[in-house]
Amino acid sequence: MSTPFLPYGRQSLDEADIAAVVEVLKSDFLTQGPAISRFERAVADWCGAKHGIALANGTATLHCAAKALGLGHGDVLWTSPITFVASANAGRYCGAKVDFVDVDAGTACMSVERLAEKLRQAEKNGTLPKVVVPVHFAGQSCDMPQIHALGQKYGFRILEDAAHALGGDYLGERIGNCRWSDAASHSFHPVKIVTSGEGGMITTNDDELAWRIGTLRTHGITRDADRMIGESDGPWYYQQLELGFNYRMTDIQAALGASQMAKLDAFAVRRRQIADLYDQALAGMPLRPLARDTQGVSGWHLYMIRLNLEEILPLTRRQVFERLRGLGIGVNVHYIPVHLQPDYLKLGFKQGDFPEAEKYYEECITLPMFPAMNDADVARVRDALAKALNL
Ligand SMILES: Cc1ncc(COP(=O)(O)O)c(C=O)c1O
The missing domain is CATH 3.40.640.10 (Type I PLP-dependent aspartate aminotransferase-like (Major domain))
Known part of the structure; x- marks a missing residue:
């Protein structure tokens, strides 16, 4: 199966x-x-x-x-x-x-x-x-x-x-x-x-x-x-x-x-747990999660990672993404910078306008995150990432 x-x-x-x-x-x-x-x-x-x-x-x-x-x-x-x-x-x-x-x-x-x-x-x-x-x-x-x-x-x-x-x-x-x-x-x-x-x-x-x-x-x-x-x-x-x-x-x-x-509190708690599990599971890999602002607690809609691109050479973000998809992990990318959308380029925006956003986009991958995920799912994502990154 x-x-x-x-x-x-x-x-x-x-x-x-x-x-x-x-x-x-x-x-x-x-x-x-x-x-x-x-x-x-x-x-x-x-x-x-x-x-x-x-x-x-x-x-x-x-x-x-x-x-x-x-x-x-x-x-x-x-x-x-x-x-x-x-x-x-x-x-x-x-x-x-x-x-x-x-x-x-x-x-x-x-x-x-x-x-x-x-x-x-x-x-x-x-x-x-x-x-x-x-x-x-x-x-x-x-x-x-x-x-x-x-x-x-x-x-x-x-x-x-x-x-x-x-x-x-x-x-x-x-x-x-x-x-x-x-x-x-x-x-x-x-x-x-x-x-x-x-x-x-x-x-x-x-x-x-x-x-x-x-x-x-x-x-x-x-x-x-x-x-x-x-x-x-x-x-x-x-x-x-x-x-x-x-x-x-x-x-x-x-x-x-x-x-x-009626379930929002429970959803929020589980999302936080999954984020903590990811933080622990991914420690030491050539990637980094988003910085956490200690003044608040995220709603954790997304768990984003940023690949350390120089460390994973000659692998690219695209290869890592495709390998993960091949392993059944429904990764995504959030977001393509809005100013780089063709309909925004028409308005005069161009590559280089917002360098930090563009750098982020080159490195980011969205990992699965939803309350019904179990701890084994997080382990599965970690194992798939290790494989995709040749670790
Ligand atoms: C940051 C952000 N703003 C606005 C929206 C728009 O929400 P909706 O899809 O309900 O129109 C979304 C939905 O994807 C979003 O992620």
Whole structure:
């Protein structure tokens, strides 16, 4: 019998999750029903944020939040080049320009030094960003107090991309509580920490922002008479106040998400254990994991390694990657720097623009990480790595 393929990420569903979905299927509401607010409360309460607004996916949350923060034509959004394209695309959906801040060599999160430097320059050139999107890469928080302080100084709004980070904390606060930001964006894609199939959520402590994102998810429509221009025509009446979208989550998804939230603590503990096991198992190999910021605990969406390329010569990253795949290990690469995507090269970005991100990309490999992995799976990855590296 061949050994099963070990994917890099995988959902963990149980009978309670299935029952929660079936319950919605038998109910009156497949969408716009009570499961949405249940899920919203579960995530907001867990994070310690005032509001949770559920949307169709994480990308939609970034889009609506950026728009609600005032981003539009002529404005600029900055994010990290080491992220999924969604963090940057959100700015372009709003008609804004996008630029990047290079990453920290250790954590691959947005570098606060590079950010401060770039802001000084942008102030001189009149190109300051309106919104900055720090990405909590692999689950580890960016240095939010420093980014917040820079936001105060230079007047930009902060939208955390916490798609990797639910379950993590920083300086004793849960990631997503928005202590140092205007809002945080979450994703519930099946490889993420908890899943709703597809799905996303904004957490925020800002009442007005929450309201605006809530209307943007349904065409910019309100049914609240207090918010209307002029008088309401009657109980059926609604008004479109601005151009929004249909970015609603279904109750089927929300029921799954809410049920998954009951397991978030257990998932987070297991992910931390797996990360520790990897650290021990891989010690002494010609590679290094991401630096751990001791001020927080990662949500551990991803376990990344960086190969010491000179030490493994004449082997290349590509060969190691292909050997691992050949051994049934579902490795991946997170991420191809966004500025090097053809659609971003068209905008004028080029190789060499963000050297630390590019160096990281040359060396990185994503190892399998999901709560249902057992200790033997970690040993299997270690053995495969040893073989792939000719150790
Ligand atoms: C860092 C980051 N931001 C945003 C997203 C977008 O989330 P979704 O796939 O739910 O639209 C993802 C998902 O892969 C992500 O990894």
